[in-house]
Amino acid sequence: MSESRKAHAEEWLIKGDHDIEMAQLLYNERGYADTIAFLIQQAVEKYLKGFLVFHGVKPKRTHDLEKLLDDVIEIDKSFEKFIYISTRITKYYMDSRYPSGLTVEYTREEIKQSLDEACEVIAKIKGAIK
Secondary structure, X not given: OOHHHHHHHHHHHHXXXXXXXXXXXXXXOOOOHHHHHHHHHHHXXXXXXHHHHHOOOOOOOOOOHHHHHHHHHHHOHHHHHHHHHXXXXXXXXXXXXXXXXXXXXXXXXXXXXXXXXXXXXXXXXXXXXX
């Protein structure tokens, strides 16, 4: 593996770490659930893209975790167990970013579950690229 590809992948993971750490901090401080949800989605997205870059695949320009996960699964089938998680967390991007006329509210329990699941995906990626 080239050092530049490894460094580029690491940049994605560092940005993902920033997002998941801020999501955890906001959750602990009882911050806005929609902002926490967005940060969770962003963290997983950046980790999936980092995984792809690490494996020499140019990530799609998308915020759809399902599409990114499909590409990850082509490399490592063990990521199939995250399909449900990616489907649910993907909705956080649109639901939490733009006014839709309807207020989207997430329970603390839902946010905690998503935060835990995001951390599981992140840990799996970290383990897979070591």
